[in-house]
Amino acid sequence: xxxxxxxxxxxxxxxxxxxxxxxxxxxxxxxxxxxxxxxxxxxxxxxxxxxxxxxxxxxxxxxxxxxxxxxxxxxxxxxxxxxxxxxxxxxxxxxxxxxxxxxxxxxxxxxxxxxxxxxxxxxxxxxxxxxxxxxxxxxxxxxxxxxxxxxxxxxxxxxxxxxxxxxxxxxxxxxxxxxxxxxxxxxxxxxxxxxxxxxxxxxxxxxxxxxxxxxxxxxxxxxxxxxxxxxxxxxxxxxxxxxxxxxxxxxxxxxxxxxxxxxxxxxxxxxxxxxxxxxxxxxxxxxxxxxxxxxxxxxxxxxxxxxxxxxxxxxxxxxxxxxxxxxxxxxxxxxxxxxxxxxxxxxxxxxxxxxxxxxxxxxxxxxxxxxxxxxxxxxxxxxxxxxxxxxxxxxxxxxxxxxxxxxxxxxxxxxxxxxxxxxxxxxxxxxxxxxxxxxxxxxxxxxxxxxxxxxxxxxxxxxxxxxxxxxxxxxxxxxxxxxxxxxxxxxxxxxxxxxxxxxxxxxxxxxxxxxxxxxxxxxxxxxxxxxxxxxxxxxxxxxxxxxxxxxxxx
Amino acid sequence: xxxxxxxxxxxxxxxxxxxxxxxxxxxxxxxxxxxxxxxxxxxxxxxxxxxxxxxxxxxxxxxxxxxxxxxxxxxxxxxxxxxxxxxxxxxxxxxxxxxxxxxxxxxxxxxxxxxxxxxxxxxxxxxxxxxxxxxxxxxxxxxxxxxxxxxxxxxxxxxxxxxxxxxxxxxxxxxxxxxxxxxxxxxxxxxxxxxxxxxxxxxxxxxxxxxxxxxxxxxxxxxxxxxxxxxxxxxxxxxxxxxxxxxxxxxxxxxxxxxxxxxxxxxxxxxxxxxxxxxxxxxxxxxxxxxxxxxxxxxxxxxxxxxxxxxxxxxxxxxxxxxxxxx
Numbered sequence: 001x002x003x004x005x006x007x008x009x010x011x012x013x014x015x016x017x018x019x020x021x022x023x024x025x026x027x028x029x030x031x032x033x034x035x036x037x038x039x040x041x042x043x044x045x046x047x048x049x050x051x052x053x054x055x056x057x058x059x060x061x062x063x064x065x066x067x068x069x070x071x072x073x074x075x076x077x078x079x080x081x082x083x084x085x086x087x088x089x090x091x092x093x094x095x096x097x098x099x100x101x102x103x104x105x106x107x108x109x110x111x112x113x114x115x116x117x118x119x120x121x122x123x124x125x126x127x128x129x130x131x132x133x134x135x136x137x138x139x140x141x142x143x144x145x146x147x148x149x150x151x152x153x154x155x156x157x158x159x160x161x162x163x164x165x166x167x168x169x170x171x172x173x174x175x176x177x178x179x180x181x182x183x184x185x186x187x188x189x190x191x192x193x194x195x196x197x198x199x200x201x202x203x204x205x206x207x208x209x210x211x212x213x214x215x216x217x218x219x220x221x222x223x224x225x226x227x228x229x230x231x232x233x234x235x236x237x238x239x240x241x242x243x244x245x246x247x248x249x250x251x252x253x254x255x256x257x258x259x260x261x262x263x264x265x266x267x268x269x270x271x272x273x274x275x276x277x278x279x280x281x282x283x284x285x286x287x288x289x290x291x292x293x294x295x296x297x298x299x300x301x302x303x304x305x306x307x308x309x310x311x312x313x314x315x316x317x318x319x320x321x322x323x324x325x326x327x328x329x330x331x332x333x334x335x336x337x338x339x340x341x342x343x344x345x346x347x348x349x350x351x352x353x354x355x356x357x358x359x360x361x362x363x364x365x366x367x368x369x370x371x372x373x374x375x376x377x378x379x380x381x382x383x384x385x386x387x388x389x390x391x392x393x394x395x396x397x398x399x400x401x402x403x404x405x406x407x408x409x410x411x412x413x414x415x416x417x418x419x420x421x422x423x424x425x426x427x428x429x430x431x432x433x434x435x436x437x438x439x440x441x442x443x444x445x446x447x448x449x450x451x452x453x454x455x456x457x458x459x460x461x462x463x464x465x466x467x468x469x470x471x472x473x474x475x476x477x478x479x480x481x482x483x484x485x486x487x488x489x490x491x492x493x494x495x496x497x498x499x500x501x502x503x504x505x506x507x508x509x510x511x512x513x514x515x516x517x518x519x520x521x522x523x524x525x526x527x528x529x530x531x532x533x534x535x536x537x538x539x540x541x542x543x544x545x546x547x548x549x550x551x552x553x554x
Numbered sequence: 555x556x557x558x559x560x561x562x563x564x565x566x567x568x569x570x571x572x573x574x575x576x577x578x579x580x581x582x583x584x585x586x587x588x589x590x591x592x593x594x595x596x597x598x599x600x601x602x603x604x605x606x607x608x609x610x611x612x613x614x615x616x617x618x619x620x621x622x623x624x625x626x627x628x629x630x631x632x633x634x635x636x637x638x639x640x641x642x643x644x645x646x647x648x649x650x651x652x653x654x655x656x657x658x659x660x661x662x663x664x665x666x667x668x669x670x671x672x673x674x675x676x677x678x679x680x681x682x683x684x685x686x687x688x689x690x691x692x693x694x695x696x697x698x699x700x701x702x703x704x705x706x707x708x709x710x711x712x713x714x715x716x717x718x719x720x721x722x723x724x725x726x727x728x729x730x731x732x733x734x735x736x737x738x739x740x741x742x743x744x745x746x747x748x749x750x751x752x753x754x755x756x757x758x759x760x761x762x763x764x765x766x767x768x769x770x771x772x773x774x775x776x777x778x779x780x781x782x783x784x785x786x787x788x789x790x791x792x793x794x795x796x797x798x799x800x801x802x803x804x805x806x807x808x809x810x811x812x813x814x815x816x817x818x819x820x821x822x823x824x825x826x827x828x829x830x831x832x833x834x835x836x837x838x839x840x841x842x843x844x845x846x847x848x849x850x851x852x853x854x855x856x857x858x859x860x861x862x863x864x865x866x867x868x869x870x871x872x873x874x875x876x877x878x879x880x881x
Contacts, residue, residue, distance in 0.1 A: 020572070023575070058575075078666070090650060091650075091654045091655070096666065097660070097663035097664040097666065097667035098651065099651055100651055100654075100663075101651075101655050101659040101660055101662065102666070127670075128670050129670075153576060154574050154575070154576060155574070155575070156574075170674060170676070171677075171678075174674070174676050175676070175678040175880075177840055177880075182799045183799070184796055184799060186796035186798055186799060187795065187796065187797045187798075188798055189798070189799070198769070201768070201769040201770045202768045202769055203768075204740060204766050204767075204768060204770060223574060225572055229572060230572055231572045231574060232572055232573050232574060233573075234573055234574075234576070321573070369739070381736075382706070382707060382739050384739060385740070425634075426634050427634065427635070428635055428636065428637070428639070428640075429633075429634040429635070429636045430636060437739050439739070439740060439766055440706055440739070449671065449672030449673070449706075450667070450668075450671035451667070451668035451669075451671055451673045452672065454664050454667070454668070455648065459643040459644065460639060460643055461639055461640040461642045461643040462643075464639070464640060521650075523649060523650040523651060534671065535670060535671060535672075535674065536672060536674070537671050537673075539671050543643070543650070544643075545642065545643050545644065545645050546645040546646045547646060547650075
């Protein structure tokens with residue numbers, strides 16, 4: 001059997017992708033997708049570049065304009081671009097098999113839509129695993145009115161580069177062996193008592209399963225630059241600097257901080273929030289945060305530490321060109337706790353100094369997969385290795401590894417929409433379970449992989465307002481993303497101040513709830529934004545019907 | 555103020571600082587910018603979906619200053635009905651994009667989607683033990699290899715084991731071809747055939763389970779029914795204890811049983827054999843780990859008596875040196 005090899009695999013020479021991005025703007029934009037080489041931090045390999053760079057160009061638009069974007073596919077396989085966070089007609093959302101057929105090799109597809117919002121977004125391929133290979137870039141929409149709150153405006157696009165082919169990573173994850181995890185508990189590492197280790201072993205779970213793919217193969221990038229590249233963000237003392245932080249990675253949650261410089265968060269996922277000052281925030285894959293900083297004179301390290309602490313992206317925020325800031329040392333690896341097993345109330349007891357290792361192990365084992373706790377529409381099978389016994393809402397949780405740092409960390413409960421939302425009660429509620437099997441590397445919603453539910457979508461009526469509760473029956477944090485809409489996090493801010501987001505982290509063994517008004521008709525992808533989780537099946541289609549008659553509706 | 559210079563110079567001067575691009579306050583862009591189009595965007599030419607042509611309203615939230623009268627957001631789940639969606643949610647096309655791009659094109663794209671969203675087929679081949687065994691005066695070799703190819707639920711599994719002494723013919727060699735089917739989160743049922751090539755050609759039907767037991771023991775148990783009607787069984791378990799991230803101590807135990815005497819193989823009914831081992835491997839890479847260890851093997855029960863009668867030692871200790879490798 002001879003497989004058709006892509007040009008780059010046949011040894012044909014490829015140009016090196018430019019590291020970092022240029023900019024495209026205006027009402028007519030052309031993007032071309034092609035195979036390239038890429039090298040950073042001593043690692044080099046194949047990449048998919050757009051307009052010859054990794055990341056691809058900054059698409060810079062203005063609220064109220066129309067845009068026409070021609071995307072030409074120079075690869076040997078289908079491609080696509082999804083405009084992440086944009087409100088647009090569904091047929092231009094860019095998800096092959098859901099919103100359009102995809103872009104065949106040699107073809108050009110024209111996206112055309114009005115720009116109805118402003119803020120910080122990004123774009124990426126929604127075909128196969130191309131996003132991992134470099135097919136992504138930032139997307140900034142200037143507001144219609146000028147914004148006087150800052151003097152400088154920078155993009156901080158976080159991502160990863162790996163010299164491995166993404167399909168090989170997917171295979172290694174299926175094969176198991178914790179291939180990328182070099183921070184396991186061992187006989188000589190980790191301070192968990194033996195009794196507790198036995199409990200985890202009894203459940204066949206690994207308390208150091210923080211990230212599936214780690215710094216063992218990833219070089220963490222800021223705007224395409226590795227930590228040793230000396231990326232600089234310049235400012236003059238006294239200036240206010242807006243940093244548009246975008247997590248465009250395939251698999252990595254980052255902890256972002258600038259030691260010594262507080263950050264005022266002004267927007268989440270492109271939507272403005274009431275300003276809140278923090279010292280650090282965790283940003284999941286696919287989320288964006290806009291912060292304003294007013295650093296004192298000097299060089300400050302801008303650090304994006306991978307959540308599992310297997311590496312970091314680094315740049316210098318400096319008033320002296322050429323002065324590199326010294327990044328802080330990497331912190332200790334993170335270990336999961338009782339709360340991450342979905343034992344919410346027991347986690348509470350944990351603080352009381354209870355020795356949970358003393359609990360009956362056998363009993364624990366049984367209660368970790370009590371399928372009677374699941375709604376009837378969750379399929380119970382090999383793809384479900386646990387059921388959270390007592391999942392709790394953790395909107396006030398700052399993120400894995402950040403619950404015991406001694407400075408201010410952003411929590412979802414800190415986010416309040418800057419402009420008030422219409423006051424409208426949901427008319428229906430639904431529960432969606434995030435399900436998985438770590439050992440088999442299977443991921444799904446309600447126990448059913450996307451490949452099994454193509455014709456059985458999640459249905460919303462047009463303009464219906466639904467409260468959706470996501471229940472995480474796994475021990476990983478999942479960033480869940482809904483296309484074409486902004487939902488409101490039910491975070492205690494009050495119905496009219498619930499922050500608008502397109503992606504929400506559902507913490508391990510926990511729940512997260514959002515309200516959504518389904519006012520964008522069409523078919524929309526809904527998925528975990530960890531690329532290999534989506535690839536394993538953690539995705540669904542959300543349909544919004546019927547299409548309103550012309551002139552009617554929002 | 556434009557600070558673009560640094561971006562292009564990365565490769566030339568790795569040590570040179572890179573300047574990030576400040577985007578503030580430059581409405582007129584530089585060379586990379588395309589000229590704003592003067593013509594109107596092309597008319598929407600997707601006829602046949604008239605109702606979708608409506609220009610969407612700009613996304614604007616009402617800037618309310620009045621105080622909300624009441625806040626219901628703290629309502630617990632259970633406050634809203636949780637039935638099926640309203641009837642109108644089922645109206646319209648099954649797949650909206652079919653109306654625009656054609657049902658055929660979209661059906662093809664959905665089919666492709668299955669492979670890239672859950673139905674990936676993949677596999678591996680692993681030599682769990684490729685080793686030399688040294689005991690008083692004897693130098694033997696052993697292989698224990700298995701591989702699989704397939705999806706999450708169904709897999710084709712291949713296993714092979716064998717051993718012999720250097721300079722002599724192979725004592726035991728077998729190969730199994732199995733269908734593996736996930737029967738729970740941690741276990742696969744395996745069924746298929748086993749062919750013994752040595753000591754003589756014999757075929758067996760195989761029925762077994764393989765998976766991960768509590769406390770992280772990898773176990774593999776199978777029943778074998780030979781073409782002569784003999785029923786035997788084998789149970790293996792192994793555990794990886796990490797000493798460091800790369801240094802791993804692996805205890806391993808294997809038991810063999812027979813439902814009847816098998817004289818031509820010098821086997822008596824009952825427990826026939828136990829093999830235990832302790833191997834310390836160092837993962838130079840995950841896929842490649844040399845190891846050293848000790849192995850103890852003993853024939854048991856009647857099988858041991860048969861060996862003694864034949865003047866053989868029914869048990870023995872061996873030093874083992876080998877490689878665990880996979881791809």
